[in-house]
Amino acid sequence: xxxxxxxxxxxxxxxxxxxxxxxxxxxxxxxxxxxxxxxxxxxxxxxxxxxxxxxxxxxxxxxxxxxxxxxxxxxxxxxxxxxxxxxxxxxxxxxxxxxxxxxxxxxxxxxxxxxxxxxxxxxxxxxxxxxxxxxxxxxxxxxxxxxxxxxxxxxxxxxxxxxxxxxxxxxxxxxxxxxxxxxxxxxx
Amino acid sequence: xxxxxxxxxxxxxxxxxxxxxxxxxxxxxxxxxxxxxxxxxxxxxxxxxxxxxxxxxxxxxxxxxxxxxxxxxxxxxxxxxxxxxxxxxxxxxxxxxxxxxxxxxxxxxxxxxxxxxxxxxxxxxxxxxxxxxxxxxxxxxxxxxxxxxxxxxxxxxxxxxxxxxxxxxxxxxxxxxxxxxxxxxxxx
Numbered sequence: 001x002x003x004x005x006x007x008x009x010x011x012x013x014x015x016x017x018x019x020x021x022x023x024x025x026x027x028x029x030x031x032x033x034x035x036x037x038x039x040x041x042x043x044x045x046x047x048x049x050x051x052x053x054x055x056x057x058x059x060x061x062x063x064x065x066x067x068x069x070x071x072x073x074x075x076x077x078x079x080x081x082x083x084x085x086x087x088x089x090x091x092x093x094x095x096x097x098x099x100x101x102x103x104x105x106x107x108x109x110x111x112x113x114x115x116x117x118x119x120x121x122x123x124x125x126x127x128x129x130x131x132x133x134x135x136x137x138x139x140x141x142x143x144x145x146x147x148x149x150x151x152x153x154x155x156x157x158x159x160x161x162x163x164x165x166x167x168x169x170x171x172x173x174x175x176x177x178x179x180x181x182x183x184x185x186x187x188x
Numbered sequence: 189x190x191x192x193x194x195x196x197x198x199x200x201x202x203x204x205x206x207x208x209x210x211x212x213x214x215x216x217x218x219x220x221x222x223x224x225x226x227x228x229x230x231x232x233x234x235x236x237x238x239x240x241x242x243x244x245x246x247x248x249x250x251x252x253x254x255x256x257x258x259x260x261x262x263x264x265x266x267x268x269x270x271x272x273x274x275x276x277x278x279x280x281x282x283x284x285x286x287x288x289x290x291x292x293x294x295x296x297x298x299x300x301x302x303x304x305x306x307x308x309x310x311x312x313x314x315x316x317x318x319x320x321x322x323x324x325x326x327x328x329x330x331x332x333x334x335x336x337x338x339x340x341x342x343x344x345x346x347x348x349x350x351x352x353x354x355x356x357x358x359x360x361x362x363x364x365x366x367x368x369x370x371x372x373x374x375x376x
Contacts, residue, residue, distance in 0.1 A: 028294065099297060106216065106294035109287055109352045120354040127350075127357075142369040147362035150350055151343050151370065154363075157350070158342025162315075164297045166308040169315075174335035175342075181330040182339065182370075 013051050013061075015041040021062045025100035029059055029107050029115055056114055059104075063118045066100070067125040085133065086183065090176045093160045101157070102164060126153045138184040155179070201239050201249075203229040209250045213288035217247055217295050217303055244302055247292075251306045254288070255313040273321065274371065278364045281348045289345070290352060314341045326372040343367070 019041035023032040038045040052058040069092065073085045092098065108119035127149040134145045163170040207229035211220040226233040240246040257280065261273045280286065296307035315337040322333045351358040
């Protein structure tokens, strides 16, 4: 019985995080209410504070969830991965949920933004995932891993932005092929 | 007298575009009203329709203004430029007005966004500016100029995003140096 209750609790938590991610992607953080999230998840409104404390706690869970996805791209050794990280990242970019990153970014850069530090953790996790794969010897002379990670993560962020704005003008397959050529050996 | 009137007209147009860019950057397109813009510019409200038709016309002028900046980075021949395009772009990123690109991006990717096509012109101009500088021979084998432009413009967009979110975590000087090493000869 206890196990089943835990399963139900886990499941409602998951439903709430998924609903919140979709609503934040569509309407932004500020414009999304507990009521919207509970209604979309089909879960009682009172359970959100119980699970997450407040809306910022829910945002934190949404960001953590995306960071987990990023970490799985870099955590497993090459021989255990079913496909290579670049393929996975380029697939990830195409998922509807990644519009979330654009909507939240606009709010994250506002003065005194409550979500800025959480958004910053997402970027930091992306850069760390890249750095974990870079051997300094694989990089061109004159570049450092930290700055290379900013540039590569930047390229993925900016490719995603251009594609979201004008999918017909951005050939993601050609970009994928170009990134494969440009990346140092160790990162492929 | 006619010349002075034209000067005044040009000046009020310029004041309105500058005020609109600052307000769009801060509050987004939807949340900014003619009243906000006129008050900030210190110009009568009635003159906005006279200059720009409607708010979308004003947004168009703001985007055109930014595109002009981009075009000056790529238009003049190398020997006439006072500094190289990468230096100029990295300086441009640091300007307060470029927060505009992030705020408007979130609105541009909404379904049925009125500003999407104007935002798309901005990205297209950036890609064209890069492509105008790429000679196909300078690119690594297996890459095409269109996709390379998406990646390079993407890197600039995404470096900017990371820096806006966490300036303390992104060393723009190191990124600048890394981009200089990574870029093909013809583009430096």
